[in-house]
Amino acid sequence: FLSNHKINIVMLIFAYILSYASFIGMNTTYMIQPSSSQSYNIFFYIFFRRQFFVLLNTFVLFLVARFLLAVTRHYWFSVLITGFIQIVITVANHLKIIFRDEPIIPGDLAMIKAWKNLLGMMGTTVIIATIVLVVLVIFLIVYLEKKHPYAFHMSLKKSVIWVLVTVIFFSGTVVMNHDGSYVNALMRNLGDEPYFFNQLYGAKVNGPILQFLNNIDISIMDEPENYSKETMEKIYKKYAKESKKINAKRDNDWNDQIVIMGLAESFADPYRIPELTLSQDPIPYIRNLMKSTTSGLMFSTGYGGGTANMEYMALTGLNQGFFSAALTPYTQLVTGQNNAYAFSRLFNQAVAIHPYIGVYYSRQTVYDNFGFDKFMYLGSEYPIKHQYSIDRSPYLSDETAFANTIDEIIDAKGSKLINLVTMQNHLPYDNNYYNGKEKYAASGNAVNDSKVKAMVEEYVMGLHHTDVAVKNFIEKLDNINKPVTFVFYGDHLPGIYWNTKNNTVLHQTDYFIYSNKYAREHLGMTAYDQYKLVSPTDFMALVQKQTSTKTTPYTTLLEKVLDELPVITTKAAAGSEEDTDAAMMNDEGELVKYKDLTSSQKKLYKEYKLVQYDMTAGKNYLENMHFTEGGV
Template identity: 35%
Template sequence: MVASRRKLLYQGLIALPVLLATAMVTKSGLSTTHGLTFALLWLIKNAGSLWVILFPILIGHNQSTTLSYGQKATLTGLNLGLLLINQVLPSSPSAEHFVVANIFLAWLSNTLLIWFKTPLQTWLHQFSFKQRRCSLWGISGLLIGLILVGHTTWLGFSQGTSWLWFSFLFAWGDYLAQAKLNWWHNHRFILGCLVILSFLGMSLVTWMSQNPVAYSPHQGLVLTFHYANALPIFTPLTLTTAFLISVNLPTRFEPSPTFLISGNLLLTWLAIPNLLFLLHRLPFILLVVTYYLLWANLSWLILQFGNQLKCPKFTFNWLKHLQPWIIPVLIFGITIWGLTIISFGFLWDWRLPMLQWVVIHQAKLVTINCLIVVAFAGLLMALTNRWWLSSGLTILVYAGWLVASGLKITARQEPILPTDLSTLSAPQEMLSMVNPLILISAGIIIIVVLIGLIWLERYWGPTRRFNWFTRILSLILAGGYLLSFTHINHPNSLSHHYVDQAGDIPYFYAQLRGAKVNGTLLQFMNNVDVTVMDKQAGYSKHQMEVIENRYLIAAQQLNLHRSHRHLGKQRLVFILSESFANPRRVPGLEVHPNPTPYLDKLKATTPSGLMLSTGYGGGTANMEYQALTGLSVVNFSPTLPTPYSQLVPFQHHPVTINQLFTYSAGIHPFTANLYNRKEDYQKFGFNSFYYLGSRYHLRYHHHLGTSPRIDDWSAYQQILWQLQKKHGNQFIQVATMQNHMPYNNYYHPNHFQVSGSTAQGDDHTAIQTYTQGVNYTDQALQKFIGRLQKSSQPTTVVWYGDHLPGIYHQVSMQSHGLVMHETDYFIYSNPAAQRLNHSRVTKTKVVSPNEFPAMALAQMDMQVTPYYALLTKVHEQLPAITLTLNQVSHSNRIHENTAELIDQHGHQVQHLSKAQRQLYHDYQLVQYDLTAGHHYLLHDRFIKTIPPRVGR
């Protein structure tokens, strides 16, 4: 009796801090909890998470004690009753009382394990101890390998979504009950320290995981707090902590029926968060007493567990073969991981939240960067069979790579890319751009490191050698891993699935962003597998001469009906209206009133229709590229989703429509860091480029409401100013920014109502904000066209939306892919241009952006060169060409190049006529020649020179 009272007293003393902390949090709410109270509750939550993994191991560890059928029935009935109460109770107002995620399946699985413990153990014991040991260690090794290398899980590990996983833990407990674990008996202090450190590390990792950083491409990283969320059951550290505790269990650990009952009731308590909401209404003292009753079983369990800790012996004989390698490999791995994290720190300007985000949420990508370095070390080891030399040189080369990356990023805001390797052929010029002090310091470091490596090889090298089989295996595995990245951008390759599952987004349009998210090494590898365009059948110099003559004749025939051989004083303006598309066409969306009354009126009196975008929610530069060049991204290789970043910087003479004009200007009321626009516009031959931060200052930069974007009227005013500034013919390329995401309720008041199945939840505010922005664009467009109407300068405007905004999450792309890729466009000529020109565009209802150059020249009544004669034939005789319409943006990732052909009625064309097939093949041959081939047609006679006019 005295012993029982003393045990109850100890139990109460142990439980008291837990009860007080939990009661305080229940009364105050976790969202306002901080300091010691928060720390105590956080430890409670982690202890609950740990218990979910530990409990099935403890059930399996028990070899004889079982519950009677009456006890099982009573326990099950009580559990079901509590769960039923949980269903009828009012829901908790927030997630702040949840402890463990996916707890219901854990409770169900462990309840079944209690019921069927004996038959399961009987079945397991049919196998020999050695078979069970090999199977369990093998499956565990496979799980770890899948996580580290494949970035995937098995048996529901990491989510706790599979009863197989709980059965696996049960089998581990059964194995440990019969294993001889002598090592732990001899190292009790080490075990205790490891358990404490592992538990604290688990608590720290889950705390960091509950404080995620949301990445927004145009807003940077946004820190959000979710301390109140339920903890994930399975993390590697949680599993490690449970294993460290369970291996120290006595072989004859026989928990009583009370142990199993109390443990299962604890799982039930974790599974009924709504009960806590009910208890929240109790007075504080009564709440403490209630929590005492709930936690008493756990306190008693801790005492029982501590009383029975008798450590048997265990030896790690199998580790003796690996002993010479453990410390060197550990040092190498930590060094590589540390250098990788340091590189991310540099990329993110040493901002702690960003580093936290990288370490926790980008762990898979960090691992890939490290594995690339490890593979390089494996190659050196296979070739030299010298560990210290191989690992040391690898660290030296990797550190040099990171330094070089940092220098290039500092100088050019771009990481090292495969094309930069060409500079190795001119080392003197390359080194001349580096500070001599850096070169001297690097030289000294290299010499010191090499001396140290030679010393290590002499004294500790002989014990660390591979045999021939291991060397060959290392060569195959390391070489195969590195070579796999040569197919990283092939959609169906294993390497693509590998990095895609890890969360790799190449960000070809913003290489520095790609390096920040993926790491410099992986971003380099993303750019290794790039093929501009597959070689077209029949491509040869002779065939290209045939095509040149064919479209020379076509140009002469077209020019019979065109008035102007020279541009004179005509002006052409291409306006890409960011994310513009009338929301009233979106399925399941009702918008009142009409946000685009002026645009609808204008389209009724001008050549206009719908443009097929190759992206949804993104891909602006692809539409801009197609409109300027007349080339379709559909024809490019899937490994080249963003020509602006992957192709144009490496072309010597890209072909664009602005090159036909005496003067051309670019306008983009934003920074020009994305899509490599600064370099591309220079390659295109633009005389000036206006953007935020350029030497050509934007004169107008007004914002509407609280929007961070420069409004469209400012962009239009900049156009009007530019038209007045220069005399003679002129081309202006504009990409606006007003309607770019995000859409955070910027405009007050908002005059539009949106409703329907599409405008649900969080999408409602975004759609309403976007609709008001579209209306502001409509008003700005009316003022802009009104000014052009009065101008004496002949001006033609090609105006189009580049893609729909990515805010219609309720619309099925499979069912409504076509309409979700249709944007508005028109081609307008002011009265001065109409008096001058007589021809008009014919096919207008459904077009692709690559048709705009030919359409603009037709609207301007301009004679054409053979190249633009080809584009005119493509516009007039082929359906609109676009990428598959059941996907979203194609510019961030590689994609399947599945062409879709859409006729003027919006129907998909399944078959082309023989003449159409010939024309399309000619178009593909010319595109291949100008971008990836031998450039047989890249000369003025085909591109710029209008052929002599023939008689009618």
């Protein structure tokens, strides 16, 4: 029996070893916590508690190997290529988990076109290891196929059967998330839980392959109760009426106003990290500026990454918490929309500036669908004119970003929205880019590892350079005789604080909203300090309130959400297991349950969700009512 079936037996053993190793690779420690009160050794937990799913992943790898064998008729090629693919998948997931606390999901595949830059961010060690692995696999395939060819016989009929079985199996994964499908029912009965609210935990207990398959063909968001044209008409009339009342008390419209949505890559005050001490404050100017402006903390849905999700929320007012947990709006939603809504449509002109390559998150298509007039990035038809870097950093500096922004402000004719996405403080933080890091020596339990300490000091030095650049930028804004409002916000924390367990702190970045001297003198600007914690979706509402600018029915709704609801975010970021689509947090970063909302808050929450569904996944009834343009 062993002799007759050794092809399959060897393949299964090989596939099982790789499958089990992939589960272990989804962890960065030797312990796993299925709940707050339980903790297990990862090796034993995977072997005894998740054995079925190890075997399921083994079956998937076995199918791939048999498929290749049926097509190529080369045994060693089929086995080693399958192994190579699985090793690459495991390592890539492990690296993403280290830096971003999440595994690879289908939406990430849009980044493949920028593979050269991705490898550059991973460092030379990963590149060298990848090259060595590729060379080793090629050598082994050639050597074994020539010196130790494995003779076997497979009829055409069996080959066709194996191909069909593999194709049918993987075709079934397309409907794994479709309620009511046989595949969905089978997988749920087998115990497959996608853990959309916590992708990292899903990868740990399901393995990287199954968790990836669990995220294929994700719906945008569930249809809310009572969604209909009649319901949306009622919402439109309500907020059109409220918009008219608000506008009667406000003096300004967008006219010649310039608004900058300034996303500061990985900017977050390190002083909030528990058990971390710095010898000197790296951001004294920004810290002082926040005392006299509308400012506070922004709750980010990402950690170590997720920039485009913050950008999407800031530009649209639509909340990630309502979407499917696996959805990346830029790559999986906006790219398929015609005339997708963004605040850019409120202005005469809209410009996006990103001093890096433009392919990440499909930004070229996204900005076009948002109605932007131009997108400035490296290699674009609209060049990044001013280019400065700091010491040995390969990234263009914040000074670069602000210098190009000043040009766009000066060139503005009428109102303009500028979406600025900086790059200076992007990972990696272990390549010794900056001089003078010793000024910001880090100490404490959060950096008790020498490698982490070095990365924190490198990152903090970058914050210092941001602080200097912001100071110079603000001074230039105050010398411009146009009303300019600058929204400055960090998109997420860097993925370097591995020793802290405070989930809330790891999702809090800093923001401020600054109106220049001309705006303060001509718009009757007011600063707000009561918004201690906000969502990126709140920024436009805050800008309107600060500049006393007239609203649309949609932005009236957003102002109401800002004033009357807790911060809405994703369940994964908030660490919530409540049976709702989104999580909510108060100003202190504490979870707020839906059942504890007042009746008026629940109604507002439902209206917000209905509006988002209509604008993204529904029939877009509100577009014909001009909900985002003006009131009655």
